[in-house]
Amino acid sequence: MRPLVALSGLGSVLLASSAFAEEAKKGMPQLDFHNPLTVSQVVWLAIIFLALYLMLSKWALPQVDSVLKARAGAIAADLDAARGAKEAADSAITELTSATQAAQTTARMEIASAIDAAKAAADAQLATDNARLEAQLAAAETRIAAARASALGALREVATEATGVVVSRLTGGAADPKAVDTAVGSLLAARGLA
Amino acid sequence: MAAEHTIDALGQFELHPVLGAVGRSVGFSQSSMMMVIAAVLTIALLVVGMSAKAVVPGRLQAMAEMLYDFVYKMCIEQIGEEGKKFFPFVFTLFTFILLGNLMGLLPFSFTYTSHIAVTFGLAAMVIVLVTVVALAIHGLHFFSYFFPKGAPIALSPLIVTVEIISYLSRPVSLSIRLFANMVAGHVMFEVFASFIVMMAGAGLVGYLGGVGPLALNVILMGFELLVACLQAYVFAVLTCIYLHDAVHLH
Numbered sequence: 001m002r003p004l005v006a007l008s009g010l011g012s013v014l015l016a017s018s019a020f021a022e023e024a025k026k027g028m029p030q031l032d033f034h035n036p037l038t039v040s041q042v043v044w045l046a047i048i049f050l051a052l053y054l055m056l057s058k059w060a061l062p063q064v065d066s067v068l069k070a071r072a073g074a075i076a077a078d079l080d081a082a083r084g085a086k087e088a089a090d091s092a093i094t095e096l097t098s099a100t101q102a103a104q105t106t107a108r109m110e111i112a113s114a115i116d117a118a119k120a121a122a123d124a125q126l127a128t129d130n131a132r133l134e135a136q137l138a139a140a141e142t143r144i145a146a147a148r149a150s151a152l153g154a155l156r157e158v159a160t161e162a163t164g165v166v167v168s169r170l171t172g173g174a175a176d177p178k179a180v181d182t183a184v185g186s187l188l189a190a191r192g193l194a
Numbered sequence: 195m196a197a198e199h200t201i202d203a204l205g206q207f208e209l210h211p212v213l214g215a216v217g218r219s220v221g222f223s224q225s226s227m228m229m230v231i232a233a234v235l236t237i238a239l240l241v242v243g244m245s246a247k248a249v250v251p252g253r254l255q256a257m258a259e260m261l262y263d264f265v266y267k268m269c270i271e272q273i274g275e276e277g278k279k280f281f282p283f284v285f286t287l288f289t290f291i292l293l294g295n296l297m298g299l300l301p302f303s304f305t306y307t308s309h310i311a312v313t314f315g316l317a318a319m320v321i322v323l324v325t326v327v328a329l330a331i332h333g334l335h336f337f338s339y340f341f342p343k344g345a346p347i348a349l350s351p352l353i354v355t356v357e358i359i360s361y362l363s364r365p366v367s368l369s370i371r372l373f374a375n376m377v378a379g380h381v382m383f384e385v386f387a388s389f390i391v392m393m394a395g396a397g398l399v400g401y402l403g404g405v406g407p408l409a410l411n412v413i414l415m416g417f418e419l420l421v422a423c424l425q426a427y428v429f430a431v432l433t434c435i436y437l438h439d440a441v442h443l444h
Contacts, residue, residue, distance in 0.1 A: 028204055028207065029207040029208040029209065030308065030309045030373070031310065033311075037210075038209060038309070038311050041209070041306070042315045043221070044223075045226075045306075045311075045312050045316070046315065048233050049290060049316075052237070052290060053283065053286040055233075055237055056237070056282055056285060056286050057282030057286075059241075060236075060241055061240065063241065064240060064258060064259060066247075067247050068262070074249060
């Protein structure tokens with residue numbers, strides 16, 4: 001409404017001047033209802049407006065509507081597809097996580113059982129090795145004892161012989177084997193070697 | 195020049211028959227011609243613009259879609275779900291007034307919305323439609339519209355009189371608002387333009403002085419573009435509000 005206010009201010013000044021003298025006589029063409037063109041405008045308005053309304057409502061606007069609907073449908077379908085894909089991806093991730101967990105558990109159990117088996121095998125091996133070594137040790141000790149005994153047996157003979165030889169050299173006659181044997185035996189017994 | 199000292203601000207609104215003898219015989223003036231051009235442009239925008247049917251619209255298609263969307267939203271927001279039925283009518287009304295206002299700003303054209311006969315014809319269409327719709331939906335109950343619920347009975351003669359006057363003044367205010375805005379803008383263009391010509395008659399100083407009204411007219415053009423769109427919107431939105439009243443009765 002501002003141009004109207006401005007106009008009324010301007011108009012009151014200008015209309016008073018002689019420049020608008022003719023204007024005031026003629027009046028506004030819009031209010032000249034004796035002019036058939038002024039009234040015929042309304043008839044033409046009715047015809048043109050009706051034609052425009054019919055063409056728009058039956059022909060032009062449904063075209064826009066169909067394009068907008070098609071676009072909205074395409075967008076909705078795309079969103080649905082994206083939502084479906086996201087759900088599939090989510091379930092795949094869940095599946096992957098559970099599968100990974102299951103695999104880890106199985107692997108852990110297998111490792112534990114393998115370690116246990118290895119330990120048991122090692123223990124068994126150790127036990128047999130120990131037993132074998134014990135047996136070898138025992139056999140060796142027996143052999144040592146036997147060797148020692150046989151060596152000690154030989155010692156009396158050698159000592160008797162040596163004593164006989166020493167006595168015969170010292171005395172010049174043959175020594176009494178019985179006395180020598182007794183003496184050697186008593187001496188060996190005194191040293192703990194008999 | 196004899197016309198040097200007069201300003202013919204209203205001559206631009208005079209009607210002349212066009213299309214020769216045929217136009218004269220059926221009273222076809224330049225005003226009606228502009229109406230036909232407006233109708234053709236509206237149809238062309240929608241049909242040519244939407245011919246691509248692109249999912250991602252081009253410029254013309256985007257313009258057609260925005261116009262469609264703008265009026266459609268206005269109908270739904272103001273009238274409600276029933277607004278879909280009235281959308282083609284409101285769209286026709288809005289584009290017809292908008293193009294009339296905007297094309298009127300082009301040089302050598304004519305603004306049919308600056309004629310009270312045209313704007314009142316449009317407003318009469320609106321008020322007849324509103325009344326017919328209200329009677330069709332609510333029957334005789336429609337007349338309760340003129341007496342708001344809960345008002346004191348003693349005041350009923352006064353209230354009903356005021357309500358009826360306000361209802362009947364709708365087409366008057368609707369038509370005069372648009373008419374007056376268009377006339378005021380175009381008269382101001384003419385007056386300032388006449389000032390430029392008058393100044394030019396005064397020699398070099400006048401040429402310099404003519405820059406003032408010229409600048410004013412440039413600014414006024416921007417303002418009138420706003421008014422052209424605003425008044426088309428106001429007309430359409432008031433139509434929607436009246437239709438809302440007709441459909442819902444307050």
